[in-house]
Every structure is written in structure tokens, then in C-alpha cells.
Amino acid sequence: MTETTTPRTHRNSPRSTPRVDSEVAPLRTVLLHRPGNELRRLTPRNNDQLLFDSIPWLDRAQEEHDAFAEVLRARDVEVLLLTDVLRSALEDPRAHAAGVHAAVDGRRLGAELADVLRSHLSGSDPTALAEVLTSGMTFEELPTSEGGSLVRRMHHPHDFAVDPLPNLLFTRDSSVWIGDRVAVSSLAMPARRRETALLDLVYAYHPRFTGAVRAYGAHSAPVEGGDVLLLAPGVLAVGVGERTTPAGAESLARSVFADDIAHTVLAVPIAQDRATMHLDTVCTMVGPDAVVMYPLAQDSLIAYTLTPDDEKGVRVAGPTPFLDAAADAMGIDRLHVIDTGLDPVTAEREQWDDGNNTLALAPGVVIGYERNVETNTRLEESGIEVVRIAGSELGSGRGGPRCMSCPVIRESTDNG
Numbered sequence: 001m002t003e004t005t006t007p008r009t010h011r012n013s014p015r016s017t018p019r020v021d022s023e024v025a026p027l028r029t030v031l032l033h034r035p036g037n038e039l040r041r042l043t044p045r046n047n048d049q050l051l052f053d054s055i056p057w058l059d060r061a062q063e064e065h066d067a068f069a070e071v072l073r074a075r076d077v078e079v080l081l082l083t084d085v086l087r088s089a090l091e092d093p094r095a096h097a098a099g100v101h102a103a104v105d106g107r108r109l110g111a112e113l114a115d116v117l118r119s120h121l122s123g124s125d126p127t128a129l130a131e132v133l134t135s136g137m138t139f140e141e142l143p144t145s146e147g148g149s150l151v152r153r154m155h156h157p158h159d160f161a162v163d164p165l166p167n168l169l170f171t172r173d174s175s176v177w178i179g180d181r182v183a184v185s186s187l188a189m190p191a192r193r194r195e196t197a198l199l200d201l202v203y204a205y206h207p208r209f210t211g212a213v214r215a216y217g218a219h220s221a222p223v224e225g226g227d228v229l230l231l232a233p234g235v236l237a238v239g240v241g242e243r244t245t246p247a248g249a250e251s252l253a254r255s256v257f258a259d260d261i262a263h264t265v266l267a268v269p270i271a272q273d274r275a276t277m278h279l280d281t282v283c284t285m286v287g288p289d290a291v292v293m294y295p296l297a298q299d300s301l302i303a304y305t306l307t308p309d310d311e312k313g314v315r316v317a318g319p320t321p322f323l324d325a326a327a328d329a330m331g332i333d334r335l336h337v338i339d340t341g342l343d344p345v346t347a348e349r350e351q352w353d354d355g356n357n358t359l360a361l362a363p364g365v366v367i368g369y370e371r372n373v374e375t376n377t378r379l380e381e382s383g384i385e386v387v388r389i390a391g392s393e394l395g396s397g398r399g400g401p402r403c404m405s406c407p408v409i410r411e412s413t414d415n416g
């Protein structure tokens with residue numbers, strides 16, 4: 001299967017520079033990652049640590065992902081693939097040096113092997129470097145060298161000299177556009193931390209993102225994009241749980257207030273469980289004033305309301321029920337919850353399979369996994385168009401269409 005190398009240019013879009021103000025305004029450009037050899041690194045011994053629930057079948061996962069990308073292109077969405085933009089960015093010698101730096105972990109390799117790997121990667125072309133950065137490298141794949149490194153001799157040949165990044169698939173989490181600024185996430189789990197360096201160099205050196213101004217600091221307290229919902233222009237909800245920490249939510253709020261790109265941040269506690277690792281696993285927006293939400297969360301979600309104070313600090317109010325706090329901040333009467341009306345067992349099963357993790361293509365039009373039959377049916381009964389995609393393999397990493405997509409351009413909300 002060949003990889004799309006040239007993103008298709010969208011038509012009829014008045015907006016061509018990155019900007020995202022809402023969850024549901026018409027989607028124009030999105031960053032995806034087509035799964036690659038990094039998934040071949042998963043074994044029953046490492047999949048827990050690498051945050052996968054089983055061992056995906058790569059060929060089928062690629063087919064499913066290609067179909068996902070095609071659904072987007074068919075709706076006139078420009079699809080940027082992370083591997084393509086990473087390779088292009090690595091053409092810049094400064095990005096190449098940053099990539100080599102990100103790959104070589106001297107603490108793991110020791111001075112001698114670190115030098116060997118650094119010099120090997122410094123001479124490699126952008127495609128080869130991108131492959132190592134995404135798929136990692138085992139000790140047996142390291143370049144040969146003179147002498148007898150203790151590190152090389154004592155490691156198992158299949159140990160990772162450079163860790164693979166199978167969760168790159170979930171581009172939602174590693175960066176998030178807020179207005180015309182991009183926040184490169186500070187990812188919480190060790191298995192995902194190196195993703196920050198890759199997104200950092202893409203946004204710094206890919207010509208498409210020249211001039212992109214940053215929000216938040218990539219090396220601040222953990223904030224993951226799956227926890228960040230742009231409820232309305234200037235209003236963010238930030239899940240705080242297994243990934244985003246209270247300190248992360250507070251410092252993101254400080255940063256967006258200082259940049260004047262938001263006026264309210266709702267910090268929403270979520271259970272510290274794998275099933276609810278991000279806010280978007282229990283709640284996503286399907287219309288400008290409507291969400292689909294895990295029924296068991298509907299009455300229990302609360303929010304602390306953060307606003308800027310006069311001293312350039314953050315005022316904290318609440319907690320109050322999330323739906324009330326959200327409607328208040330959005331300036332609407334009510335944030336409607338689409339009633340999926342599922343019995344508790346079906347609700348739990350479909351939540352686990354990312355039934356609530358929809359990606360809005362436009363107000364009232366979302367992409368969802370086909371397997372969540374009942375959630376999708378109830379959404380349609382409420383007037384939401386659901387474009388179904390297969391995800392039997394993609395879902396093994398526990399992420400749905402929203403998790404697998406980072407919107408880069410959405411149309412202005414005036415017409416959305």
C-alpha cells in the first residue's frame with residue numbers, strides 16, 4: 001500500500017492559515033498519522049507499557065486508516081500525514097540536528113554507543129531518520145562499531161536502543177491548535193514523551209507552519225490534547241485525570257489568558273482510569289451547543305471555572321455541574337446532551353470502544369466507529385449525520401476518530 005505523499009489541496013476555503021476556534025466548525029485541514037512499522041514493534045510483553053491493549057495487524061490498520069483519510073478527503077478536508085511533514089521538516093539541517101538529538105538517549109546507550117548512533121543518524125537522509133524517530137531501533141539494528149561496548153553486549157538484541165512511538169497514531173494528543181496558536185503537548189506517559197520532540201520540530205521547521213506561534217510550553221506540566229475541548233471561541237474545557245494534571249490545566253489557563261486567546265477554562269476532573277484517559281473518551285461535541293456523552297458521566301461531571309484576574313493570575317470558581325458551567329461560559333441557555341439512552345452494559349462497552357469519541361466534520365456531521373451501533377443509531381435519531389469507519393485494528397490502541405486527528409484549520413465559526 002503506498003503512502004500519500006502530497007496532501008490534496010482543499011477547495012472553496014477562504015481560510016488557508018492554521019486556525020481552530022471550535023470543535024465543530026467545518027473542518028478544512030487535519031493532521032493524521034498513517035500507522036507504520038512502529039506498530040510492528042508491539043509484542044505481548046511490551047504492549048501494556050506502550051499503551052496498546054492488543055497486538056494490531058498492521059496491514060489492516062493501514063487499510064482502516066486509509067479509509068478514514070479518504071472519508072475526510074471526500075468531504076474536502078486536506079489531510080496532512082505526519083510522516084510526510086516530518087520528512088519535509090527534516091530537510092532543514094536544524095531540524096535534522098534536533099531529530100538526531102531526540103533519538104539518541106545517552107543515559108540508555110552510554111557515551112560510546114551514543115556517539116556511534118549520533119554519527120550514524122547525522123549522516124542519514126530525512127526518510128531514514130524519520131523512520132528511526134517513529135519506529136525506533138533495537139540494539140541488534142544499531143550500526144556496527146569497533147571495540148566491545150558493554151552496553152551492547154549486556155542488552156538483549158531486541159531491546160530498544162530508540163523506543164518506537166506507536167501512539168503517534170493519536171495526533172490529537174501531541175499537539176492542539178487554539179485559535180491561531182499551537183500548543184505542543186507535554187505528554188504524561190513515558191511511552192509518549194518523545195512525541196513532543198517530533199511535533200516540536202515539525203511546527204518549527206516545516207514550511208507550512210512558518211510563523212506558527214506557540215501557546216503553552218512543550219516542557220511544562222502535562223497537558224494532552226485529548227483533554228482539551230474548544231467548546232466555543234474563547235472557552236476551553238480541560239479534562240484533569242490520568243494524563244493532564246491540575247498543574248497542567250492551571251498553567252495552560254495562564255498561558256491562554258496571557259495570550260488573550262481564551263477567556264474561560266473549565267477544569268473537569270475525570271476518573272484516573274484507562275477507560276477515561278482523556279476527556280474526549282467520555283464527551284465530544286457534535287454541534288455548536290450539543291455533545292455526545294457517556295451516560296454515566298452526564299450527571300457526575302463537574303467543572304472548576306478559571307478566568308483571568310486583574311493581577312494577571314487565575315481566579316478559580318466552583319466546582320459546579322459541568323453542563324451548567326459550560327453553558328454559562330459559552331453564553332448559551334443549555335449545552336444539550338444527545339441522549340444515547342443505552343443500558344449500562346452497552347454504554348460501558350461502547351464507551352470503551354470510543355463511541356463517544358467522534359470527530360466533527362461540520363456542525364451535526366461526525367465520524368464515528370461503525371462498531372458502536374447503538375450510540376450511532378441514537379445520534380442519527382437526534383439528527384446527527386454519522387459517517388461510519390472501521391476501526392477493529394485502529395481501536396486496539398484505545399482511541400477513536402477524534403483521538404486520531406489534529407484539526408489544523410476549521411472555518412470561521414460565524415458560518416459554522
Ligand SMILES: NC(=O)NCCC[C@H](N)C(=O)O
Binds near residue numbers: 050051052277398
Ligand atoms: N484522546 C485520546 O483518548 N487518545 C487516545 C490515546 C490512546 C493511547 N494508546 C494512549 O494511551 O495514550
